Amino acid sequence: MKYEMTSLSQNQTVSNGEARPSFYVNPVLISLYVFVIVKLFIKHRHHLEPIHVYEFNILTDMTVWFFTFFLGNFESNFQGWAPYCVLVNFIDTSARLSGYADISVSQVDRFLALYWNSEYKERVTPRSAFVTTVIVKVMVVVSTLLIYSVDPDVLKCAPDTLPICAYMRKNNFYWVTLPMCSSYLVVFIVTVYVVKIIIKQENMIVPGTLYVRGGTNEENHNRLRVFTISGRNTNILD
Numbered sequence: 001m002k003y004e005m006t007s008l009s010q011n012q013t014v015s016n017g018e019a020r021p022s023f024y025v026n027p028v029l030i031s032l033y034v035f036v037i038v039k040l041f042i043k044h045r046h047h048l049e050p051i052h053v054y055e056f057n058i059l060t061d062m063t064v065w066f067f068t069f070f071l072g073n074f075e076s077n078f079q080g081w082a083p084y085c086v087l088v089n090f091i092d093t094s095a096r097l098s099g100y101a102d103i104s105v106s107q108v109d110r111f112l113a114l115y116w117n118s119e120y121k122e123r124v125t126p127r128s129a130f131v132t133t134v135i136v137k138v139m140v141v142v143s144t145l146l147i148y149s150v151d152p153d154v155l156k157c158a159p160d161t162l163p164i165c166a167y168m169r170k171n172n173f174y175w176v177t178l179p180m181c182s183s184y185l186v187v188f189i190v191t192v193y194v195v196k197i198i199i200k201q202e203n204m205i206v207p208g209t210l211y212v213r214g215g216t217n218e219e220n221h222n223r224l225r226v227f228t229i230s231g232r233n234t235n236i237l238d
Helices: 002-015 021-044 050-077 083-115 117-123 126-150 163-167 172-202 217-222
Strands: 205-210 225-230
Touching (some): 083 117
């Protein structure tokens, strides 16, 4: 009888989320992300660039995702299609997909900054970056609805004690693994392109001038020689 009471007490504790690591870790991560977002906003609010808009969106996506992951601790208290689970899982799926999409968009922006070079600031502005993020958010919501139509169980209450167990589903290969790998592939491709540009800049032939010492200024000017240096270029793109 004592064992049954102890087991019941432990199960009740777990169901309330008090014995799960995420119950303590997620609030710390959420607070950290909120702190970083506020600091970045204060620092860049007067000279906002497109990259800052994308960074804010990525950090916001991660904050929302950690928050819904924290709320997932209490899904085991509900069953079936409880509104609580449907809302939490819908926001969780949207935030996760939005995070992967925003990471990819930020990498595309990184690529365009190098590819367009001097024309970048004329073509990409904070306003266009904001419009892009809004379009991405709308596409993510539509994608989440499509996922729900194909796999309705994605919004169903998870019976598992730990929220991470809800991700151990066969169909999550399509809704979690593929989007994540796609965003990482974009990061890898853009990083390779950036490295190639840096190497090309460093090995570029740099024109210079050689002044022959000795004699008057006029003689030195007449004996001015133009030469080239094949080596490291210190004038590398930011």
